[in-house]
Structure formats: C-alpha cells, structure tokens
Amino acid sequence: MTTSAIIQFAAYLAVLVLISTFEGMDARLLEAGAVLGCSPFTLFRRVILPLALPGIVAAALFSFLASYNDFVLTLMVYGPDTVTLPVQTYLSLGNGYLSVAGAISTILLVPSLLFLVGMLRMVKPENLLGGLKGA
Secondary structure, eight states, X not given: OOHHHXXXXXXXXXXXXXXXXXXXXXXXXXXXHHHTXXXXXXXXXXXXXXXXXXXXXXXXXXXXXXXXXXXXXXXXXXXXXXXXXXHHHHHHHHHTOHHHHHHHHHHHHHHHHHHHHXXXXXXXXXXHTTSOTTO
C-alpha cells in the first residue's frame, strides 16, 4: 500500500462521514439564521460549524485511526534501517518474540483508545442530533 493509497483510504472515510453530516443538517435552521439577518460568514460560524463539528471530529478521528498503524508505508518507504513501532511489531512477530509484539501492540493501541474515549466524552448525544433534542 503506497502513500497515495493510504491518503485515498483516509479521504474516503472522511468524505463519507462529512457527506452524511451535511446531508443530515436541518435546512430549517439555516433558513432561520438567514431570516434573522445573519451574514453568510456569521451563518457559517454560528449555525453550520457548531452543527457540523461532531461530524468533522468523527471524520478526523477515522482518518487518524486509519493511517495510524500502517507499517507497510514505513517498511517500504524508509527501508529496513528505520525501525518504527509498527515495523518493530512486525519484525518481532517474524522472529518469534510474541511477548515483545504484544507489548508493542499495546503501546500502539493505548493512544488510539485514549483519543477515542476523549472524543466520546466530548461529543454528547444531543449534539449528534444536530442541536434538536427529541427530534
């Protein structure tokens, strides 16, 4: 998998999440902001951005996690002299050091899980509804 394939995969995930976010946005809220006299910039800053922020964060999270543990890129591009954690995990598995590979896998997994838990605490269910409680 080359760098462009990784970027395409991450972009594919981000585009899917963002399309569903913007399609799910209630047009009545945009209309209400325009009727109340918001300029296009104010409408974007005060209405569209707060409604789309959970989707933007989710797209960033998916893109980050999709490209975080890719050892093929580092193995192929930087060569055998550069040893990163994903490459070391792969080499440890190949040499039969399963305990080392398990420890390195845990080191790689913990930041992703902490990031995910942090995002879940920040994103509340009422924000996922586009600001409409009980809709």
